[in-house]
Amino acid sequence: MNFVLILSGLVLLIILWLVIDFRLGRRKHLSAASKMETNILHGSFEIFTHGKELFHDYFQEIREAKRHIHVLFYIVKDDAISQEFFTLLKEKAREGVEVRLLLDRLGSWKVKRAAVTALKEAGAQFAFSNRIKLPFLFYSAQVRNHRKISIIDGKIGYLGGYNIGKEYIDEDSSLSPWRDYHLKITGESVNSLQSEFLIDWNEYAGENLQDHHVYFPEPALKGAVRHQFLPTEAGQLEKNFIRLIQKAEHSIMIGTPYFIPSAAIFTELQEARRRGVSITIIVPFTADHLLVQEASFRYLRQLLKMGAAVYQYKNGFYHAKTIVIDDNICDIGTANFDQRSLFLNKEINCYIYDPDFIGRLKDIIEKDILDSEQLTLAALNKPNTLRTTKETIARAIAYFL
Structure with missing residues (x-):
């Protein structure tokens, strides 16, 4: 009987802790979150609905990058396409292209320490976003950075539903073919994607780069598609x-x-x-x-x-x-x-x-x-x-x- 009472008390304490942790963590998050949305922008858009076509295009743009590659993903796996992705980033970093990679800590939990070390040794810069941390362990474990954006040379942007892993290129038999929508964007709005990446990079890597004008080149063409971005x-x-x-x-x-x-x-x-x-x-x-x-x-x-x-x-x-x-x-x-x-x-x-x-x-x-x-x-x-x-x-x- 004493054991049952003790166990029941522990369960109640854990539940109480989870509730308090979540409520206080959410209150802090709400107080810190700022509302952001861009003005109406103009750009040019391509839409990809198949992963193999997307990543053929995406990896080719990475290969052709001259100045900087900034990438934020929710999920990167530990499989063949993920390794190809890391290899490309390391090659570009060794060429002298600035590479910054930001991955969600839980979404990309399969990324091994050795892979991160190899990226850094090649000259790339890396950070995990949304780590589980005190004082609100449970709440911070729930809040994920689900954004998937890439900016190449400040001229080309990508945004959409695809992450990096074999299922996204139809190599997981249980989920194949994978159907998703992903945008490739050029024009003035790429600067807005760049700014959003740098906001997240500053928060999680502790480096404020918003005033570096090299990341915000004047677009060659404005583009005709009216749109706006809404980070939330x-x-x-x-x-x-x-x-x-x-x-x-x-x-x-x-x-x-x-x-x-x-x-x-x-x-x-x-x-x-x-x-x-x-x-x-x-x-x-x-x-x-x-x-x-x-x-x-x-x-x-x-x-x-x-x-x-x-x-x-x-x-x-x-x-x-x-x-x-x-x-x-x-x-x-x-x-x-x-x-x-x-x-x-x-x-x-x-x-x-x-x-x-x-x-x-x-x-x-x-x-x-x-x-x-x-x-x-x-x-x-x-x-x-x-x-x-x-x-x-x-x-x-x-x-x-």
């Missing part, structure tokens, strides 16, 4: 998504690997449906994480009742992150449509206001819908004890999925 953290993304949804007059299209909206966002989606806005959602048929699919079902079930269309992508794994509002605005970035991206992660999204680009994106989405199976309310309501159990568990921990 600590709950800022929720308000951005709500504003997007409120702008919709005719249609909302959402592509996401994880559909776990906040209560406020879900209310806005329901309100949009009530005023006659069509809602189309694309999610994966096959999940890559435990319980994320079950966490989405309670939201999808209600939207289906209201006449929304939901498609489960079946030609591999769907990891794209996009929102299209009417034919006026599209959002492509690093943020998922889930509560982790909304409230915990550092993210960066690009809002694009160009009709031609939005038309191209909608063509891509329509192709993805053709590679999907429409989810029905009857399928979700069919009795399934295991699924119901998973939904119950997922609902309790949806914030952290």
Whole structure:
């Protein structure tokens, strides 16, 4: 009996510590986070939807870099493509090109100390972002730097959903082919991506380089695509998504690997449906994480009742992150449509206001819908004890999925 009482007391103390740690950590994070978004910018855009094509282009631009290569990723694995990536960076550093690499500490946990040492010995500069640290160990373990941006010579930028690992180039049989959206950007807005990288570099590497004009060259061409970047953290993304949804007059299209909206966002989606806005959602048929699919079902079930269309992508794994509002605005970035991206992660999204680009994106989405199976309310309501159990568990921990 004494043992049970002691064990129960320890469990309660741990739970109390986790709650206090998380609440105080979040309060500190909220007080420190500053709202940032760029003005309307102009640039030129390419969109990649296949990893092999993206990384062929990306690695070639790295090979041709003359002055500096600045890279921030959430995940870099320890596999063949990751080693090729590190080899390229080391080669460029030995050539005298400035290389700075910033990786999320937990997302890139497979990166070995030897690989970091080799990068530094070659002359590259390296830092981990978002380390787990005191005094809020649990909260800091939850807040990840989920941004994926690269800037090459201050002239070319990349932003989107791809990380570096074999699954992203269709070499993981369980998740192949991998479907994602990633932007290649040229024009004046590359300077804004550069600035965002340097803000994160200063925070985690302790080096302030914002006043170094060499990183901000005058763009050769301005570009025609109107857009802006919105870096977010600590709950800022929720308000951005709500504003997007409120702008919709005719249609909302959402592509996401994880559909776990906040209560406020879900209310806005329901309100949009009530005023006659069509809602189309694309999610994966096959999940890559435990319980994320079950966490989405309670939201999808209600939207289906209201006449929304939901498609489960079946030609591999769907990891794209996009929102299209009417034919006026599209959002492509690093943020998922889930509560982790909304409230915990550092993210960066690009809002694009160009009709031609939005038309191209909608063509891509329509192709993805053709590679999907429409989810029905009857399928979700069919009795399934295991699924119901998973939904119950997922609902309790949806914030952290």
